[in-house]
Amino acid sequence: MKKIGVIGGDGTGPEVVREAIKVLHAVEKKFGYTFEFTELPYNGERYLKTGKTLSDEELQGLKQFDAILLGAIGHPDITPGIVEKGILLKIRFGLDQYINLRPVKLYPNVKTPLANKTAEDIDYVVVRENSGGLYTGVGGVSLKGTNHEVAEQSMVYTYHQVYRCLKFAFEYAKNRHKTTPWKGLSSEEVKNGYKAKLTLCGKSNVLTYVYDLWNRVFAELGALYPEVKTDYVHVDAMCIYMLECPEKFDVIVTENMFGDIITDLAAVTQGGLGVSPGANINPEGVSMFEPIGGTAPAFTGKNQINPLAAIGSAALMLAHLGYTDAAKAVDDAIAKTILNMTSMAAAQMGMSTIEVGDKVASLV
Secondary structure, eight states, X not given: OEEEEEEEESTTHHHHHHHHHHHHHHHHHHHOXXXXXXXXXXXXXXXXXXXXXXXXXXXXXXXXXXXXXEEEOOXXXXXXXXXXXXXXXXXXXXXXXXXXXXXXXXXXXXXXXXXXXXXXXXXXXEEEEOSSGGGGOOEEEESTXXXXXXXXXXXXXXXXXXXXXXXXXXXXHHHHTSSSOOXXXXXXXXXXTOOEEEEEEEOTTTSXXXXXXXXXXXXXXXXXXXXXXXXXXXXXXXXXXXXXXXXXXXXXXXXXXXXXXXXXXXXHHTTOGGGOEXXXXXXXXXXXXXXXXXXXXXXXXXXXXXXXXHHHHHHHHHHHTTOHHHHHHHHHHHHHXXXXXXXXXXXXXXXXXXXXXXXXXXXX
């Protein structure tokens, strides 16, 4: 039995998490796995009533769970950043969820804005470093409010942070193609023993100190994974290639801020935030699984929001827990459900939120 902490959060978060749990109940019946779900009240509504975000004691309490399933955090009546930092980022940093994992997969019958690209062309994964860089808030402000004001925020990385992220990425790429080599490899590359490809995304021509570290560790680890072909792309070129030739990517690894930016771009190419799952992973601790979209307050309570990203996040959770058979069943059910939908956008799906959840659960 796995203990799952459930943070519905704000806006449409509770609605999409409800459908994800519905699908997980179907998994229980199909495969015999057992889950214990515990609802946790960490959201904007609680902050408005009590002034509390997430206490240190509550953060420690999350360590009792095998995984956390999250809907969305953010409230229109609260200054942006308060609950996002006080809950979401506090969990990520406090539980050392140092990997953000984002599959980028275009399902059949989903429209992409990329001309002449199909599901065969868009199927890769972004591994984003989730614990360092600009988002840690190293820096400050001096002489604020004057003409001489100075604002500083530093991109700081340790060898340890870079090494463990790249190690995870190499292992993930290696295990993604255990039986059949990645389809993007040439016959000559396959003949030479390559089974996967890992691309480091950075900006080594400008961020010379930080990416000197990333590149050296990338080369160091690459020598230990002869089956993984390595590649490097500047982040600005990456934004071009993700639109022009997404088929050139298998697994991409990058630092925190670049990862935040390119995964939103990637989401658009796969049909939008409504079908984009994500995971915040601590391989040695408690991981959290969430759709990458926001709270969508305009659709709250209307039964019109797309729950597939949340359901896909539950599938990532299943895979992380070792239930790969169930994860595949959920992913297959998502693909079949999409064939009956007219759009991935809220209120345009041709089905309600509940109907989408019901359909996926029945197909599992």
